[in-house]
Amino acid sequence: MPDVLVPLSGWYARHARDLPWRRPGFPAWGTLVSEVMLQQTQAARVAVEIDAWLARWPDPAALAAAPSADVLRAWGNLGYPRRALRLQDAARAIVERHGGEVPADVDALLALPGVGDYTARAVAVFHHGVRAPVVDTNVRRVVARLVHGVADQGPPKRRDLVDVERLLPDDPGEAAVVSAALMELGALVCTARSPDCDACPLADSCAWLAAGRPDNAPPRRAPQPRFEGSDRQARGRVMAALRASDDALPPASVRALWHDPAQLERAVASLISDGLAVRCDDGLRLP
Numbered sequence: 307m308p309d310v311l312v313p314l315s316g317w318y319a320r321h322a323r324d325l326p327w328r329r330p331g332f333p334a335w336g337t338l339v340s341e342v343m344l345q346q347t348q349a350a351r352v353a354v355e356i357d358a359w360l361a362r363w364p365d366p367a368a369l370a371a372a373p374s375a376d377v378l379r380a381w382g383n384l385g386y387p388r389r390a391l392r393l394q395d396a397a398r399a400i401v402e403r404h405g406g407e408v409p410a411d412v413d414a415l416l417a418l419p420g421v422g423d424y425t426a427r428a429v430a431v432f433h434h435g436v437r438a439p440v441v442d443t444n445v446r447r448v449v450a451r452l453v454h455g456v457a458d459q460g461p462p463k464r465r466d467l468v469d470v471e472r473l474l475p476d477d478p479g480e481a482a483v484v485s486a487a488l489m490e491l492g493a494l495v496c497t498a499r500s501p502d503c504d505a506c507p508l509a510d511s512c513a514w515l516a517a518g519r520p521d522n523a524p525p526r527r528a529p530q531p532r533f534e535g536s537d538r539q540a541r542g543r544v545m546a547a548l549r550a551s552d553d554a555l556p557p558a559s560v561r562a563l564w565h566d567p568a569q570l571e572r573a574v575a576s577l578i579s580d581g582l583a584v585r586c587d588d589g590l591r592l593p
């Protein structure tokens with residue numbers, strides 16, 4: 307292991323959060339499901355949901371056979387519900403292509419619907435013990451500060467993988483621990499807004515700290531549009547009503563969900579186009 311990271315493993319052993327997907331024996335399928343949930347949802351919320359999800363659909367075959375409406379209802383408030391349908395598509399692909407077993411190979415994982423570069427690497431590394439860089443936002447920020455002396459990482463770059471690859475020990479098991487530890491350090495200590503350098507095990511080697519924590523981050527991307535009153539909020543309102551109803555929502559009930567008819571129509575049309583809702587004789591329902 308590079309000298310710079312030697313203090314990290316001990317810190318991780320003392321400070322890592324007890325999250326379900328880190329427990330010994332957690333299944334490959336559970337790792338895939340949790341990583342898809344973690345793509346856009348905070349770890350604390352995923353930790354609350356994951357056990358119930360896996361109790362209901364303990365393997366890819368079970369999720370592949372489930373009615374999509376049940377899957378969307380169970381996704382509940384995790385947000386971005388297209389992920390639920392993509393996860394079900396991935397489960398079906400695992401059954402068809404891999405006999406129901408989650409593959410270990412990064413390329414085979416990448417070929418699954420809804421599985422991007424980070425998720426594929428996370429499953430391969432954290433469950434199957436493959437030696438490969440796993441780079442999420444937290445890791446990118448830690449490496450930007452530690453190695454490059456830059457306050458934040460800017461847009462994702464291919465270079466991130468090369469940077470992290472260079473930091474990994476040769477042993478795959480140790481490399482997986484280092485990847486998890488970098489992630490945890492970014493989540494708990496080297497945070498975006500208020501890094502706690504006094505508590506950081508890497509402080510003696512950190513280029514950004516040594517440079518006096520300069521304000522040298524690349525320009526940020528444009529801020530996200532406001533959620534309140536947005537099309538996204540209207541979509542969420544309709545999805546919540548669909549999930550809460552066992553039957554189709556009559557047109558009058560749909561109209562009552564949102565104050566702006568044009569915006570509501572856009573929201574409904576986008577849900578239909580994303581496969582999250584279908585029109586029927588009685589109104590609107592889950593697929």
Ligand code: SF4
Pocket residue numbers: 448451452495496497501502503506507508509512513514515
């Ligand atoms: S010393 Fe500070 S900036 Fe550097 S890695 Fe640690 S927490 Fe991040």
